[in-house]
Every structure is written in C-alpha cells, then in structure tokens.
Amino acid sequence: MSDIDTELRVRRIENGTVIDHITAGKALNVLKILGLPDSSQGVVSILLNSKGKYGQKDVVKIENRELKVEEVDKIALIAPNATINIIRNFNVTRKNKVHIPSFVEGVVECINPNCISNSNEPITSKFKVNTEDTNLKLRCFYCGRVISENIAEHLL
Amino acid sequence: MKFKDHHIISTRNFSREMIDHILAAAEKMETIANGEQRSDLLAGKVLAVLFFEPSTRTRMSFETAMLRLGGDVLNLGSVDASSISKGETLADTIRVVDGYADAIVLRHPREGAAQLASEFSRVPVLNAGDGAGHHPTQTLLDLYTIKRESHLDGLKIALAGDLKYGRTVHSLCYALSLYGAQITLISPNELRMPEEIISDIIARGAKIIEVDSIDDAINDVDVLYMTRIQKERFPDAAEYQKVANKLKITMETLKDVKHELKIMHPLPRVNEIDTKVDDTPHACYFKQAFYGVPVRMALLGLVLGAIE
Numbered sequence: 001m002s003d004i005d006t007e008l009r010v011r012r013i014e015n016g017t018v019i020d021h022i023t024a025g026k027a028l029n030v031l032k033i034l035g036l037p038d039s040s041q042g043v044v045s046i047l048l049n050s051k052g053k054y055g056q057k058d059v060v061k062i063e064n065r066e067l068k069v070e071e072v073d074k075i076a077l078i079a080p081n082a083t084i085n086i087i088r089n090f091n092v093t094r095k096n097k098v099h100i101p102s103f104v105e106g107v108v109e110c111i112n113p114n115c116i117s118n119s120n121e122p123i124t125s126k127f128k129v130n131t132e133d134t135n136l137k138l139r140c141f142y143c144g145r146v147i148s149e150n151i152a153e154h155l156l
Numbered sequence: 157m158k159f160k161d162h163h164i165i166s167t168r169n170f171s172r173e174m175i176d177h178i179l180a181a182a183e184k185m186e187t188i189a190n191g192e193q194r195s196d197l198l199a200g201k202v203l204a205v206l207f208f209e210p211s212t213r214t215r216m217s218f219e220t221a222m223l224r225l226g227g228d229v230l231n232l233g234s235v236d237a238s239s240i241s242k243g244e245t246l247a248d249t250i251r252v253v254d255g256y257a258d259a260i261v262l263r264h265p266r267e268g269a270a271q272l273a274s275e276f277s278r279v280p281v282l283n284a285g286d287g288a289g290h291h292p293t294q295t296l297l298d299l300y301t302i303k304r305e306s307h308l309d310g311l312k313i314a315l316a317g318d319l320k321y322g323r324t325v326h327s328l329c330y331a332l333s334l335y336g337a338q339i340t341l342i343s344p345n346e347l348r349m350p351e352e353i354i355s356d357i358i359a360r361g362a363k364i365i366e367v368d369s370i371d372d373a374i375n376d377v378d379v380l381y382m383t384r385i386q387k388e389r390f391p392d393a394a395e396y397q398k399v400a401n402k403l404k405i406t407m408e409t410l411k412d413v414k415h416e417l418k419i420m421h422p423l424p425r426v427n428e429i430d431t432k433v434d435d436t437p438h439a440c441y442f443k444q445a446f447y448g449v450p451v452r453m454a455l456l457g458l459v460l461g462a463i464e
Contacts (some may be wrong), residue, residue, distance in 0.1 A: 114287050116268035121245050123272055142268025143289055144168075146352075 016042060016063040018085040018092075019072065024049050027058035029152045030075045030082070033107055040065050069096045074107050076100040077129070077136065078152045100131050108138060108147065108154045115143040125156065160461035163274035163281045166290035167327055172334040179300050181454035181463060182447075188224050189449040197462045198227035204257035206232045206249070207284070208240070208264045213423065213445055214284050214293070218261050221452035225462075230257055250276045259460055262286075280459040282452075288323055294422060295327040297451040298381070301444040305418045306378045308335045314373040316342040316403050317383030317428065319349040324422050325383060326353055333360035340365045340373040344399040347389065369402060375412045380405070382421045382428050406430045410438060420444050 022030055027046045031037070037044040042063030049056045058079075072084050076098040086094040106124035110117050117125045117140065126141035138147040147154060157177045167175070187193040203222040207215050219229045232253075240249060246269060253260060254277045262273050263284040270283030270290070285291040302308055313332065315325050319341055326349070329339060339362050341349050348366070358364055367373050374380060382405060390396040405419065405428065421429060421441040433439050457463040 112267060114266055116246070116264075116266040116272045116286075119246075119266060121247050121272055123247070123275070140268070142271050143287075144267070 011045075012090055013043075013061050013063045013087055014090055016061065016065055016087055017067045017072075018087060019060040019062075019067075019075070020057070020083045020085060021052065021054075021081045022058040022060065022075075022079040023081065024056035024058055026079050026152065027060050029078050029155060030058070030060055032155055033075050033078070034067070034072065036060075036062065069098070073099050073101045074104050077104065077107065077138070078155075080136075100129055100136065102129050103127070103141075104129060104138070107156060108151060109156050110140045110143060110145055111147055111154060112140065112143050112145040115140060115145060117142045158464065159455075159458035160464075161280055162459055163270070163277075163283075164292050164455055164459065165270045165274055165281070165283050167292045167295045167331055168290065170331070175296070175299060175331060175334065178296055178451070178454055178458065179303055181458060182296075182300050182450040183304075185450035185453040185457070189221070189446070189453055191224070194226075195224065196226035197457055198222065198225040198460060201227040201258045201460055201462075202230055202256065203227055203456065204230045204232070204253045204260045206253065206260060206262045206264075208232075208235055208262075208269075209285070211263055211284070213448065214263065214291075215261075217445075217448040218282075218284065218293075218452050221449050221456055224449070225453055225456065227456070246272060247276045250281075254279045259456065282455060282459065288321065290327060291323055292327070293448065293452055293455065294324055295331050296455070297444065297448040298324070298328050298420065298422070299331055300451050301420060301440065301447045302379055302418075304447065305440050305443065306416070308332075308337075311335060311337040311379065312340070312377045313337055313379040313381060314340040314342055314370075314377045315381045315383070316370055318347045318385045318389065319343040319383075320347045321386075321389070322383050325349070325381065328381070329353065329357045329362065330360065333357040333362035336361045336363075338363040338365070340367060340377060342367055342370055342373055342403065344368065344385075344402070347385065347399075370405065370409060374409060374417070375414070378414065378417065380417065380419045382419060382425070384421075384424070384426055384428060400427070404428055404430070405433055407432050407436075410436065413438070 040062050045061045047059040050059055066086050082098045084096045085092045105126045109125050127138040130137040188195045222229050250273045259280045261282045261284050262270055264286050267287040267289035269286040274281045319325050387396050417438050418440040419438045
C-alpha cells in the first residue's frame with residue numbers, strides 16, 4: 001500500500017495533485033506559497049501531523065488541478081523532502097521530488113528594511129538560493145542580505 | 157574586453173582582468189584629468205547625474221570626468237524640487253531620464269537601488285553608492301591609488317577604523333583578495349569586520365591578520381587605509397573618545413614606519429589623521445580624491461563605447 005492510499009482520513013481524490021512528505025507543520029505555508037486555495041477551482045484539503053514512514057509529515061491534496069514540478073519547486077525552501085503526486089482516476093500517474101530552485105522570485109521578502117525591494121517600486125523580491133552548506137541560504141538579488149533561518153517567517 | 161553598455165553596479169563579481177583593464181584605461185586618462193591635455197572623446201554625449209543623497213566629491217568628480225572628456229552633464233538638482241518629492245518611483249524616474257541621457261550616475265539611500273535602476277534603464281547605469289550597499293567607483297579609485305602610489309602585487313595593507321559598517325573597506329577587501337594581499341584589520345572590538353566577510357575574503361585568496369591598535373601594524377605595511385569612526389556607533393561620548401584616540405595617526409605614530417608607506421582615507425576625515433601628517437610624503441588622501449577623476453573618466457569611456 002502506498003502512502004497515498006493510507007491517507008483515507010481525508011478522502012482520496014479522483015484527479016489532481018497530492019503534495020506529500022511536507023515537513024510537519026509547514027502545510028499552511030505551502031498553501032501560502034502556492035497561492036492556494038485561491039488559485040484552484042476544486043477542493044483543497046490538508047492533513048497536519050500525519051504519521052509517515054519517517055515520522056510526522058503534512059499532506060496537501062488539490063482536486064482537479066495538476067501542478068507542474070517547477071511550479072511547486074519553490075516550496076522546497078521550507079519543505080525540501082516534499083513529493084508531488086499527479087493523480088488521475090484515483091491512481092498516481094507521476095511522482096516527483098521537489099528540487100530546491102537556484103533562484104526564487106516573489107516568494108520571500110527581504111529582511112533588510114532599507115532594501116529597495118521593500119519600497120513601493122514596481123519589482124518583486126528576488127533571491128539567489130545557496131545550498132552549498134547544509135543550511136539553506138537566500139541572498140537578496142538587490143541588496144545582498146542573506147536569510148539563513150526561519151525562512152517561513154518571511155514569506156510574502 | 158568589452159564594457160560597452162554594461163552597468164557598473166558592484167565590483168564584487170569583477171575578475172582581476174576586468175579591474176586591471178579599467179585601471180590601465182584610467183592611467184591613459186590622467187593627463188586629461190589634470191588638464192594638461194584636452195579631449196573630445198565623449199563630445200555629444202550626455203551624462204545624467206541623479207543624486208538622491210548629498211555628496212560632494214563623488215558627484216563633482218563624475219561631473220568633471222564627463223566635462224574633461226568633452227561631454228555634457230545633466231543634473232537632477234534638488235530632490236525637493238523634482239517629481240520625486242511628488243512620490244514618483246525610482247523606476248519611473250529612470251525610465252524618463254534614460255530618454256534624456258546616454259548614461260546615468262545614481263546615488264540613492266536604499267540598498268539595491270542601482271540594481272533596480274539597471275533593470276529599467278536602456279542606458280548604462282553607474283552606481284555612485286546605494287545606501288550601505290556598493291560604491292564600485294570608490295573601490296576602483298582606491299585600487300588605482302594603491303597601484304599608482306604603491307603596488308598591488310605582494311601588497312601589505314592595514315585597514316583601520318570602522319570595519320563593521322564601512323562598505324568602502326568591505327568592497328576594497330574583496331577586490332584586494334584577487335591580488336592575494338596581506339590585509340591587517342585594525343578596529344575596536346565593537347567595530348570588527350563581520351566574520352562572514354573575513355571568511356569570504358580568505359577563501360578568495362587574501363591573508364588576514366587582526367590587531368586592535370595601529371602601532372601593532374603600521375611599521376610593517378605598504379599602505380595604511382584609514383576610515384572615519386562615527387560617533388553615533390557608540391553608546392556615549394567617553395567610549396567614542398577612547399576608541400578614537402586609539403585609532404589616530406600623528407607624527408609620533410609615523411616615527412618607525414617604512415619610508416614608502418602611503419596613508420589613504422576616503423575622506424571626509426574628522427580627526428583620525430593629524431593635519432601635520434598632510435605635509436609628509438606618506439599622505440596620499442588628496443591624491444586619492446583626484447584619482448577618482450581618471451578612474452571615472454575610464455569607466456564613462458568604456459561603458460559609452462568610446463574606448464575599449
């Protein structure tokens with residue numbers, strides 16, 4: 001039995017996307033990053049602190065919308081182990097891990113109050129993502145300030 | 157090496173070859189910069205000078221660089237009298253001004269402003285300081301001064317003063333690391349250079365020594381780079397005075413230094429260098445201010461495609 005099949009406490013979806021293995025407690029942030037449920041016509045359901053093979057995890061199910069991997073990659077900033085499952089006719093037709101993108105735009109706000117991206121200019125925030133160290137670091141493309149912890153607190 | 161239409165936002169990602177190329181171009185400009193020779197290299201070109209913050213030497217040296225090359229200068233004038241006071245965004249100002257000029261020099265109080273300007277401008281943008289961010293022409297003129305008055309290869313340099321907040325010294329250290337310089341950092345504990353920058357510049361090839369008094373370093377170095385310590389960084393006047401006195405250059409400090417030692421300062425100075433030092437062959441800060449002109453001339457010539 002796959003992880004998806006066991007998640008019957010929230011009903012199985014016929015068609016759509018299941019984001020699995022989200023770091024426990026981060027599902028609401030994942031919704032925020034993906035602009036859900038506003039960007040979806042169907043039902044969006046979430047499971048918090050669900051029991052998984054490697055401890056607790058969160059799961060998000062989005063009905064009738066197939067998210068693209070690139071679209072979801074930006075959630076890797078806060079949930080690096082998440083997987084994207086595309087469901088068609090109750091079956092998983094494709095399964096991918098998220099990849100930490102090298103550049104993110106419009107996801108996080110710069111922690112430097114004097115950064116030009118925190119003014120009324122017509123630009124979106126941009127960050128280079130550094131994964132060289134074990135610690136994920138975001139470097140502001142405009143002012144160079146680095147965010148290395150509590151990234152979820154700075155989501156736009 | 158082509159610089160035509162390039163924006164000059166930061167020297168942080170410049171290679172040694174790029175820096176050497178600019179410094180070599182600056183050297184050829186010196187006789188024009190000091191008025192010995194006339195030039196019409198940039199005749200018919202217009203430079204827009206947008207300063208959203210006060211500055212004397214950077215603005216004037218950009219203006220004189222353009223004028224000495226036969227170009228014209230368009231000044232924003234006072235921010236209070238412009239559309240900015242009506243709430244216009246920088247992005248809009250840039251999109252308007254790029255229709256009036258062939259290049260834009262920008263100083264702005266916010267970090268990242270020059271990067272933003274470069275995204276909206278159809279003409280090259282030269283960053284003349286963005287908040288606590290970058291000031292690439294200062295870095296280049298500092299390097300030029302070291303090259304002309306001392307030497308960049310095998311350099312032993314000491315940097316003294318506020319090494320925590322001083323963007324000038326941070327950028328200079330990044331650039332000097334490309335030349336494998338030995339850098340001695342002299343600062344009070346509360347104004348030490350941030351650890352992250354120190355490890356960055358070591359990784360790029362510089363050797364770093366940290367001391368807390370000028371006397372511990374001055375006799376061994378080729379260049380001493382002084383910076384101003386701002387009173388506001390200290391909780392009280394007594395604390396400031398204690399630190400300021402420790403980081404002061406007097407004739408007494410210079411008694412055992414190398415004959416060829418050069419003292420640099422980005423200016424304005426307050427009292428960190430005694431005025432008596434001005435008359436010694438070590439003082440090189442006014443020359444440093446002059447060197448801003450050939451360096452900015454070279455940059456203007458390069459980004460406008462008048463030289464290669």
